[in-house]
Amino acid sequence: MINVLIFLLSSIAMFPGIEPDPATIVQKSYDRLYGQGKTLKATVEMVIMNESGDEKMRTFVMLRSQPTKNVKKEQKYYLYFTEPADVRRMSYLVLTDQSGSIQRWMYFSSIDLVKRISTSDERKNFVASDFYYEDISGRDLAKDNFTLLQAENGEYVIKSEPVDPASVEYDHALLRIRSDNYNFLEVKYFGNNGNLIRALAVTERGTFDGYDIATKIRVDDYERKRHTLLSYSDIEFDQAMDDSVFSERSLRRPPRKYIQ
Amino acid sequence: MKLHLLLIALSLIPLTMAAGQDEDGSYRDFVLSGRLQSSIGYRIYSDKLQESGTIQEGILRISMLSILDNSELRVTADLIADRLRGRPRINLDRDADIIDLREAYYLFSPQADVDIKIGRQILTWGTGDLLFLNDHFPKDFRSFIIGRGDDYIKAPQTSLKISYYSAINLDIVYSPVFEPDRYITGERVSYWNPLTFSTSSVDLNVLTRLPDTLFSDDTLSLRLHTLENGVEYCLYYHSGFRNSPSSFSLVTGKPGFDEIQSFGFSIRGQLGSTIWNTESVYTFSDAKEQRRFYTRGEEYKLLIGLEKEILDNITASTQLYYETTVHTEEMNTGLPISVEALPSDNLIATLRIYASLDDNNVIFNSFLLYASQNEEFAWLPRITFKQGTNAELIISASVFGGENERGYYSQLRGASNICLSYRMLF
Numbered sequence: 001m002i003n004v005l006i007f008l009l010s011s012i013a014m015f016p017g018i019e020p021d022p023a024t025i026v027q028k029s030y031d032r033l034y035g036q037g038k039t040l041k042a043t044v045e046m047v048i049m050n051e052s053g054d055e056k057m058r059t060f061v062m063l064r065s066q067p068t069k070n071v072k073k074e075q076k077y078y079l080y081f082t083e084p085a086d087v088r089r090m091s092y093l094v095l096t097d098q099s100g101s102i103q104r105w106m107y108f109s110s111i112d113l114v115k116r117i118s119t120s121d122e123r124k125n126f127v128a129s130d131f132y133y134e135d136i137s138g139r140d141l142a143k144d145n146f147t148l149l150q151a152e153n154g155e156y157v158i159k160s161e162p163v164d165p166a167s168v169e170y171d172h173a174l175l176r177i178r179s180d181n182y183n184f185l186e187v188k189y190f191g192n193n194g195n196l197i198r199a200l201a202v203t204e205r206g207t208f209d210g211y212d213i214a215t216k217i218r219v220d221d222y223e224r225k226r227h228t229l230l231s232y233s234d235i236e237f238d239q240a241m242d243d244s245v246f247s248e249r250s251l252r253r254p255p256r257k258y259i260q
Numbered sequence: 261m262k263l264h265l266l267l268i269a270l271s272l273i274p275l276t277m278a279a280g281q282d283e284d285g286s287y288r289d290f291v292l293s294g295r296l297q298s299s300i301g302y303r304i305y306s307d308k309l310q311e312s313g314t315i316q317e318g319i320l321r322i323s324m325l326s327i328l329d330n331s332e333l334r335v336t337a338d339l340i341a342d343r344l345r346g347r348p349r350i351n352l353d354r355d356a357d358i359i360d361l362r363e364a365y366y367l368f369s370p371q372a373d374v375d376i377k378i379g380r381q382i383l384t385w386g387t388g389d390l391l392f393l394n395d396h397f398p399k400d401f402r403s404f405i406i407g408r409g410d411d412y413i414k415a416p417q418t419s420l421k422i423s424y425y426s427a428i429n430l431d432i433v434y435s436p437v438f439e440p441d442r443y444i445t446g447e448r449v450s451y452w453n454p455l456t457f458s459t460s461s462v463d464l465n466v467l468t469r470l471p472d473t474l475f476s477d478d479t480l481s482l483r484l485h486t487l488e489n490g491v492e493y494c495l496y497y498h499s500g501f502r503n504s505p506s507s508f509s510l511v512t513g514k515p516g517f518d519e520i521q522s523f524g525f526s527i528r529g530q531l532g533s534t535i536w537n538t539e540s541v542y543t544f545s546d547a548k549e550q551r552r553f554y555t556r557g558e559e560y561k562l563l564i565g566l567e568k569e570i571l572d573n574i575t576a577s578t579q580l581y582y583e584t585t586v587h588t589e590e591m592n593t594g595l596p597i598s599v600e601a602l603p604s605d606n607l608i609a610t611l612r613i614y615a616s617l618d619d620n621n622v623i624f625n626s627f628l629l630y631a632s633q634n635e636e637f638a639w640l641p642r643i644t645f646k647q648g649t650n651a652e653l654i655i656s657a658s659v660f661g662g663e664n665e666r667g668y669y670s671q672l673r674g675a676s677n678i679c680l681s682y683r684m685l686f
Contacts (some may be wrong), residue, residue, distance in 0.1 A: 014469050050619060056649055083634055084649035085685035088293060095490070103490045103530060110411035112384040116492075118527055118535045182343040224619075244373075248486070253367065253375055256327060 020148035037237035055207035076246035107251035130228035209237035308676030309461035331368035394496035407679030443504035452671035491529035507555030636662025636670035
């Protein structure tokens with residue numbers, strides 16, 4: 001009887017006439033973009049190109065731990081900057097607790113200072129790039145309402161509208177997600193008069209330790225006429241990573257076991 | 261002095277060895293970095309005891325890091341070419357004249373939950389912003405005032421730091437010999453002399469007796485700290501000396517450093533998007549036993565701070581600080597009739613505005629302080645223009661003033677200056 005029920009339920013899911021829930025699609029897609037693996041170690045390189053064509057690079061090692069797929073709870077990450085010279089030796093710690101409250105610290109090695117950073121907004125430029133904090137750590141699904149606009153050519157196109165429009169700089173966003181594996185392809189943000197203001201696109205993927213992940217991501221800021229390319233390398237998933245890595249100790253002393 | 265030269269010599273050996281090591285499965289690396297900074301600064305008001313220039317110098321900083329498996333060795337030194345100095349001296353203990361060894365330490369973990377950092381290092385703890393309660397590590401007020409930059413507020417010290425990590429973490433810092441602040445000595449920056457009741461530029465270093473007997477004039481600092489539900493709790497203990505000359509000897513009449521013991525705590529947390537902190541310290545010092553006068557004696561300090569991003573990329577932080585001396589009759593014992601008694605209470609308010617403008621290429625940073633005692637103020641504005649990621653131009657000012665010239669900040673009025681610096685990083 002149970003088997004029949006399972007069969008029936010799974011048939012419903014595959015039945016073309018029934019529209020899948022857009023929030024579930026986005027959830028699965030976010031899980032692939034942000035929630036894979038219990039731990040992740042990667043070298044991140046950012047190339048930031050401004051309006052006049054000046055290029056800035058940022059290189060840092062990122063360690064991430066997330067015991068559950070819900071990235072807005074108990075996610076921890078640690079960054080150690082190696083380049084360029086103006087941020088070298090700086091380290092950065094972000095802890096998200098059970099309630100979803102985020103705490104950030106930064107370490108300034110020249111004066112041995114651990115400074116706590118106020119977290120007013122998740123939609124703020126991350127390390128002076130065009131990425132927002134949220135683009136790196138993941139956005140809380142409860143902050144948006146989703147509508148499925150299109151499900152064809154192997155893609156879902158989903159419209160996302162903020163629950164609290166005052167909390168974001170855009171009016172709505174259009175997400176493109178692959179329908180076969182929920183791979184995140186792109187999100188475009190539109191302003192109040194319908195103009196494209198910002199876009200984030202996955203430009204390259206790779207498989208590491210059995211996880212298929214985005215290895216290159218591009219963010220375009222059309223209003224400021226700038227863009228940032230982010231690429232992950234030296235990717236290692238599910239390395240045994242002691243929780244104490246995500247603490248003041250690592251801010252003051254980079255964990256060389258992971259950062260070489 | 262000898263200790264420091266020995267440190268440099270010892271640290272250079274493994275550095276050179278590490279550079280030539282082959283890969284053998286274990287990890288080794290050698291990183292060289294540094295910067296070149298030139299600064300020029302002039303007084304805003306005239307000080308008849310001093311020249312008009314406050315800074316005219318070039319500093320080459322070289323930092324070498326050698327990573328060997330689970331340990332690391334770092335040496336950072338400033339080479340200073342200073343036009344305003346007279347006779348150049350190398351005296352690493354009391355003055356950073358031409359070489360300032362800022363770091364020369366070996367850091368290793370004898371076991372997984374212990375870090376040991378031994379050698380010359382810069383140490384900071386506590387939650388105050390330019391108000392130091394439980395941070396008894398040496399400061400460099402001279403460099404800071406004349407505009408060398410924010411990262412000169414801390415001076416290095418030679419210490420053994422043992423950090424033990426568990427649910428509650430413990431830091432132990434032991435310095436075999438006391439190292440004072442790089443305090444105002446009269447060189448470039450004049451100070452108020454309460455005994456002569458006048459502003460002075462007489463070298464305070466010459467007048468002062470420094471407790472400098474190895475292992476006898478030692479200092480110990482402890483910190484217990486933990487993070488619980490996003491709130492940082494710390495307990496502090498310190499046994500040592502006040503870091504700047506703080507009293508006079510009843511025997512010699514010379515300024516010196518009170519022996520102190522202090523106990524304190526700090527708590528730092530977050531409410532919504534606002535960071536809050538509170539810190540307190542009680543300092544014990546027996547003036548009678550130490551045969552000192554004009555001392556602050558026992559004192560109590562309390563600090564409350566708030567920080568919030570008030571507008572896009574503009575952060576404001578404010579602090580309220582209260583200090584009071586506990587045994588006022590004792591601290592003013594033996595004062596010559598001409599000398600005013602030290603006032604006991606002081607309330608300080610600060611406001612810092614930090615703005616990151618033009619895509620992080622222009623940083624505006626202003627720190628304003630007002631102290632009720634002597635109705636005095638300090639204003640430290642600074643604008644940094646970044647040129648790419650490897651160069652920056654900094655225009656800064658330090659402005660001090662107050663009702664009279666006797667206050668902690670108002671005595672520095674004559675040192676108020678405007679400074680232009682250019683930094684190249686490599």
